[in-house]
Amino acid sequence: MAHDYDVIVVGSGAAGLAAALGASDTGASVLVVEADKQVGGSSRLSGGHFYAAGTSVQKAAGIDGDDADAMFEHYMTLNQWLVEPSVVRRYCDLSAPTFEWLKNLGVEFLPEKVYRSGVGSVARGHPPEGGGERVIEVLHGQLGQRSVDFVLNSRVSGLVTDDDDAICGIRIGDDVATCGAVIMATGGFGANKELLRRYYPEAAKADNWTWYIGTPMAQGDGLTLGEEVGADLAGFNRGLLLVTPGFGRDLEVLLPGWLVMVNAQGRRFANETAPYTVLGGLIQKEGGQAFAIFDEAARRDAKPSPISQANWVHEPLAARAEEGRIARADTLAELAGKIGADPEVLEGTLARYNADCERGVDSVFFKDPASGMRALTTPPFYATELRPAIVCWTGTGLRIDADTRVLRKNEQPVPGLFAAGETVGSLHGDRYIGGGGSYGPCIVFGKLAGEQAADYVRHLG
Ligand SMILES: Cc1cc2nc3c(=O)[nH]c(=O)nc-3n(C[C@H](O)[C@H](O)[C@H](O)COP(=O)(O)OP(=O)(O)OC[C@H]3O[C@@H](n4cnc5c(N)ncnc54)[C@H](O)[C@@H]3O)c2cc1C
Incomplete structure (x- = not known):
C-alpha cells in the first residue's frame, strides 16, 4: 500500500536523529516529527557522554584490550543480571562501531578526556567536545544533507493501525501521516509527575523536592502511545536520581x-x-x-x-x-x-x-x-x-527486543513499531552503569532502529 513515508520517527533527540540517519542511509524516505519548536530534546541539554568499549579513542588514550565481552560482563554483574541480557549484549556489541560512526560524522572525542564514568575499573566514558548540543548539531546537520523531512511544533497524539494491527501511521490531532513503520524516540517521562508516581515511585517519594533537569516535553508520550497499541513496558522504578x-x-x-x-x-x-x-x-x-x-x-x-x-x-x-x-x-x-x-x-x-x-x-x-x-x-x-x-533520566519504558522491535506481553512484536532512547525500558537495572550509559544507548539503538525499521518496510508486501 502506498504511504507518505517509509519511516516516521517520533522525537528528535539523539535517539530520533540517529534513527532518522540510520533509516535514511539505507534508502528509506523519512519524516521526523517533533513536539517542540526546535530539535534536540534533553539530548541537547545533556553532557552527551557516550559509554562504549573498544573504541579508537580509548586506544589512543592507552586503554588496550577493552571490548564488548568485558563491558557485557561488567554491565550484567553490576546489575545482578536484572536486565534484559540480549538487549544489553546488543548495546555492548554495537557500542564501539556506533561510536566510530558518530565520530566519523564529525563529533570530536579527545583521548585525554576518556574517563572512568561509573564504578568499573575501565575508562569507558567518552565526553564529546561541545557536549550533547554538538552531537545534536552534527546529527541534524547530516540529516540536512539528506532528503529527510521535519515537522516541528507537532505533538504526536496517536498511532494508526491497519486491519492486521500493524502500525501504519501517526496522528497529530485530526491530521494523519501514513508510513510503513514508526520509531518511537520521545525520550523519558521526568517532567510528568503522574507518570513518575506510576512508574518511578522512588523519584516521586521525594515529594516536592523532586525536579527534572531535562526538557519539559519529557512527558512519557512513547509509553502512553505504545501502551495504546498493546506494547509492554519494562524496567519498573528505574532511572537516575x-x-x-x-x-x-x-x-x-x-x-x-x-x-x-x-x-x-x-x-x-x-x-x-x-x-x-x-x-x-x-x-x-x-x-x-x-x-x-x-x-x-x-x-x-x-x-x-x-x-x-x-x-x-x-x-x-x-x-x-x-x-x-x-x-x-x-x-x-x-x-x-x-x-x-x-x-x-x-x-x-x-x-x-x-x-x-x-x-x-x-x-x-x-x-x-x-x-x-x-x-x-x-x-x-x-x-x-x-x-x-x-531526576536525570527515567528507565521505565517500552520493552524491546535486541532488534529494537517493541514487544507485546506475549513476546510478539507490535508490527511496524520500533523504539530507541530513553523511551525504552529494557536496558537499565538498579544501578546506572555510568556517565554515557543513557546517551550511548540512545545513539546505538537509534541508528539500529532506523536500519531495522527501514528493513522491515522493504519487506512489507
Ligand atoms: C542535563 C542532562 C545531562 C545529561 N548528561 C548525560 C550524559 O552525559 N550521559 C548520558 O548518558 N546521559 C546523560 N543524560 C541523559 C541523556 O541525555 C538522555 O537520556 C538522552 O539524551 C535522551 O535522549 P532521547 O533521544 O531518548 O530523548 P530526548 O533527547 O529527550 O528527545 C526526545 C524528543 O521527543 C520529543 N517528543 C516527546 N513527545 C513527543 C510527541 N508526542 N511527539 C513528538 N515529539 C515528542 C521531545 O520534545 C524531545 O525533543 C543527561 C540528561 C540531562 C537532562
Missing part, C-alpha cells in the same frame, strides 16, 4: 568530603564522596533520606569549589541555618534530637569518625582523606536533610 539538600534548583551531583552523611538513626552508611551513580541508590536503601552533618569550622571554611558553587558554601549555609532549613545545635545530642536521630548513635558515629580523621584514614568507608575529611568538633553543629530527588 541525584542527591540534593533541596535548597534550590542547583545541579550539583557530588557531596564535599568535609561533611559526614548519616542515616535517620545517626549512623554513617557510605563514603560521602561516592560516585553520583551510586550515591542516590545508597540513600534509597536507607529509606530515601539521609542527613549531612558538619560543624562551624567546616561551614566557615566552605569555599566555592568545582563540586559546589551554590549548596555547600559558607554564607548560603549560614543563611539556610538562619531560615531554619538547616538544624543547628550546640551539642551533637541536641542536634540528634532536632533531626529525630538517636543521640547515642550520632555521638558514637562522630567520635569514631573524628578519631579516624586524627589518624588520617577512614577506617570504615575509605573516604579519601584528601577529599577534605576533617574532624567535626567546633560547635555549633549542623544537620541538613539529603534526598535523592533530582
Whole structure:
C-alpha cells in the first residue's frame, strides 16, 4: 500500500536523529516529527557522554584490550543480571562501531578526556567536545544533507493501525501521516509527575523536592502511545536520581568530603564522596533520606569549589541555618534530637569518625582523606536533610527486543513499531552503569532502529 513515508520517527533527540540517519542511509524516505519548536530534546541539554568499549579513542588514550565481552560482563554483574541480557549484549556489541560512526560524522572525542564514568575499573566514558548540543548539531546537520523531512511544533497524539494491527501511521490531532513503520524516540517521562508516581515511585517519594533537569516535553508520550497499541513496558522504578539538600534548583551531583552523611538513626552508611551513580541508590536503601552533618569550622571554611558553587558554601549555609532549613545545635545530642536521630548513635558515629580523621584514614568507608575529611568538633553543629530527588533520566519504558522491535506481553512484536532512547525500558537495572550509559544507548539503538525499521518496510508486501 502506498504511504507518505517509509519511516516516521517520533522525537528528535539523539535517539530520533540517529534513527532518522540510520533509516535514511539505507534508502528509506523519512519524516521526523517533533513536539517542540526546535530539535534536540534533553539530548541537547545533556553532557552527551557516550559509554562504549573498544573504541579508537580509548586506544589512543592507552586503554588496550577493552571490548564488548568485558563491558557485557561488567554491565550484567553490576546489575545482578536484572536486565534484559540480549538487549544489553546488543548495546555492548554495537557500542564501539556506533561510536566510530558518530565520530566519523564529525563529533570530536579527545583521548585525554576518556574517563572512568561509573564504578568499573575501565575508562569507558567518552565526553564529546561541545557536549550533547554538538552531537545534536552534527546529527541534524547530516540529516540536512539528506532528503529527510521535519515537522516541528507537532505533538504526536496517536498511532494508526491497519486491519492486521500493524502500525501504519501517526496522528497529530485530526491530521494523519501514513508510513510503513514508526520509531518511537520521545525520550523519558521526568517532567510528568503522574507518570513518575506510576512508574518511578522512588523519584516521586521525594515529594516536592523532586525536579527534572531535562526538557519539559519529557512527558512519557512513547509509553502512553505504545501502551495504546498493546506494547509492554519494562524496567519498573528505574532511572537516575541525584542527591540534593533541596535548597534550590542547583545541579550539583557530588557531596564535599568535609561533611559526614548519616542515616535517620545517626549512623554513617557510605563514603560521602561516592560516585553520583551510586550515591542516590545508597540513600534509597536507607529509606530515601539521609542527613549531612558538619560543624562551624567546616561551614566557615566552605569555599566555592568545582563540586559546589551554590549548596555547600559558607554564607548560603549560614543563611539556610538562619531560615531554619538547616538544624543547628550546640551539642551533637541536641542536634540528634532536632533531626529525630538517636543521640547515642550520632555521638558514637562522630567520635569514631573524628578519631579516624586524627589518624588520617577512614577506617570504615575509605573516604579519601584528601577529599577534605576533617574532624567535626567546633560547635555549633549542623544537620541538613539529603534526598535523592533530582531526576536525570527515567528507565521505565517500552520493552524491546535486541532488534529494537517493541514487544507485546506475549513476546510478539507490535508490527511496524520500533523504539530507541530513553523511551525504552529494557536496558537499565538498579544501578546506572555510568556517565554515557543513557546517551550511548540512545545513539546505538537509534541508528539500529532506523536500519531495522527501514528493513522491515522493504519487506512489507
Ligand atoms: C542535563 C542532562 C545531562 C545529561 N548528561 C548525560 C550524559 O552525559 N550521559 C548520558 O548518558 N546521559 C546523560 N543524560 C541523559 C541523556 O541525555 C538522555 O537520556 C538522552 O539524551 C535522551 O535522549 P532521547 O533521544 O531518548 O530523548 P530526548 O533527547 O529527550 O528527545 C526526545 C524528543 O521527543 C520529543 N517528543 C516527546 N513527545 C513527543 C510527541 N508526542 N511527539 C513528538 N515529539 C515528542 C521531545 O520534545 C524531545 O525533543 C543527561 C540528561 C540531562 C537532562
